[in-house]
Amino acid sequence: MKRVISLILQNAIQSSFNLKLTIQEIENKIEIPPESLMGDFAFPCFFLASKLKKNPNEIVLKIKNEIKKLPMEIYEIKSAGAYLNFFVDKKILAVNIINEIIKNKNNYGNSIGRKGKKISVEFPSPNTNKPLHLGHLRNMAIGESVSRILGFSGGKVFRNSLNNDRGIHICKSMAAYEKYGNNKTPKSEKKKSDHFVGDYYVLFSEKKISEEYIQEMLRKFEGGDKKVLALWKKMNKWALDGFKETYKKYGIKLDKEYFESEIYAKGKELVEQGLKKGIFKKKKDGSIFIDLRKFRRQNKTSVVWNGCFA
Numbered sequence: 001m002k003r004v005i006s007l008i009l010q011n012a013i014q015s016s017f018n019l020k021l022t023i024q025e026i027e028n029k030i031e032i033p034p035e036s037l038m039g040d041f042a043f044p045c046f047f048l049a050s051k052l053k054k055n056p057n058e059i060v061l062k063i064k065n066e067i068k069k070l071p072m073e074i075y076e077i078k079s080a081g082a083y084l085n086f087f088v089d090k091k092i093l094a095v096n097i098i099n100e101i102i103k104n105k106n107n108y109g110n111s112i113g114r115k116g117k118k119i120s121v122e123f124p125s126p127n128t129n130k131p132l133h134l135g136h137l138r139n140m141a142i143g144e145s146v147s148r149i150l151g152f153s154g155g156k157v158f159r160n161s162l163n164n165d166r167g168i169h170i171c172k173s174m175a176a177y178e179k180y181g182n183n184k185t186p187k188s189e190k191k192k193s194d195h196f197v198g199d200y201y202v203l204f205s206e207k208k209i210s211e212e213y214i215q216e217m218l219r220k221f222e223g224g225d226k227k228v229l230a231l232w233k234k235m236n237k238w239a240l241d242g243f244k245e246t247y248k249k250y251g252i253k254l255d256k257e258y259f260e261s262e263i264y265a266k267g268k269e270l271v272e273q274g275l276k277k278g279i280f281k282k283k284k285d286g287s288i289f290i291d292l293r294k295f296r297r298q299n300k301t302s303v304v305w306n307g308c309f310a
Contacts (some may be wrong), residue, residue: 002027004071005041005086012066012273017052017059024176030105041079048084056082090209115154121147124252128165128239129173130198142251159255165236166221168259169201171214174231176207186238194242197235212288222265 006026012025013019018253026043045063049056067077073096078089100109100240123143124136147157164170177200186193204214220228247254272286274280280288 001041001090002030002071005013005030005043008067008074009043009063009084013048016062016066016241017048018046019051033083033085038080038083040086040088041278043084043086044082045084046083060084099147103128108303109149109152111153112283113302114150117155119150119155119156120158120160122151122160122162125162125164126243127165127169128197128236128243129170130201130239131192131194137250140247140250144220144250144281149307159253160256160258161256162258162260163240165239166264168214168218170232170236171217171221173197174200174228174235175209175214175217176204177235178231180207186242189236192242192245193238194240194246197242198237 006161008021010023013021018271029043029047031042031044033039045056045059048054048059052059057079060082064077064079065179072078073092074086077146078085078087083295104110121143124132126136129256143159147159151157161176177197180203181200184196186196189196202272217228221232246252247300271280274290275282275288278291282288
């Protein structure tokens with residue numbers, strides 16, 4: 001649809017202002033409005049204002065008036081300040097897509113646009129303190145679908161997952177098992193191993209184990225305490241083994257799995273260096289953050305990062 005809209009705009013802009021723009025120039029400017037009531041596609045005219053030395057609102061109206069006939073896929077164009085909004089006829093669009101699928105069959109969607117490009121797709125990146133849930137199923141469906149589409153388009157896809165396998169939340173299931181596990185195992189309880197670990201994460205809240213206890217357990221973990229590390233390795237393996245069962249069931253094959261436990265120390269070191277240099281700041285509760293508001297003002301985007309180390 002962007003190409004169709006670009007062709008319309010190219011002709012209208014040239015007729016209105018005798019300005020020749022390439023299809024790619026126009027297509028790169030087309031946006032998706034934040035709300036459906038504002039249309040399916042939007043064309044901002046700020047960049048034309050600088051080229052033509054005219055008010056962008058006036059440019060929008062002139063382009064709109066120049067468009068005499070619309071393709072059947074578009075049923076309406078509306079002006080909204082410096083934007084020209086396009087409304088797509090979904091029924092006609094659906095019919096066109098179905099006809100294209102029927103025509104191209106197994107080659108539908110195939111292209112050379114990403115041929116030879118290496119593309120990393122990270123999913124589902126779970127925590128090892130509980131089983132995979134509906135949100136992870138969604139992530140697996142989206143991640144695998146995106147991977148297949150990119151691969152079909154010629155890309156060399158690298159499927160990978162970052163396992164969040166250390167931290168306060170992991171210590172919660174560990175602490176509950178340490179206190180109430182009584183050497184039980186997934187096998188002894190005849191339970192899927194990641195669900196077994198998740199039961200103790202729930203038990204942590206039910207038994208109201210103190211936050212101070214898990215904070216101390218995390219400090220021992222980071223200090224290399226042998227007993228805590230042995231418990232962590234055992235429960236971590238149970239969780240990961242359960243995940244693998246689920247991945248196999250849903251046809252998910254990862255090329256590489258990363259583990260936060262293997263990289264957090266380096267990350268912590270970098271954050272501490274940033275804290276000393278004034279790049280990061282520390283709150284009263286000990287959490288470390290970076291204030292990106294000045295970058296948000298510059299780029300007109302909202303970015304938030306917040307990290308915490310015990």
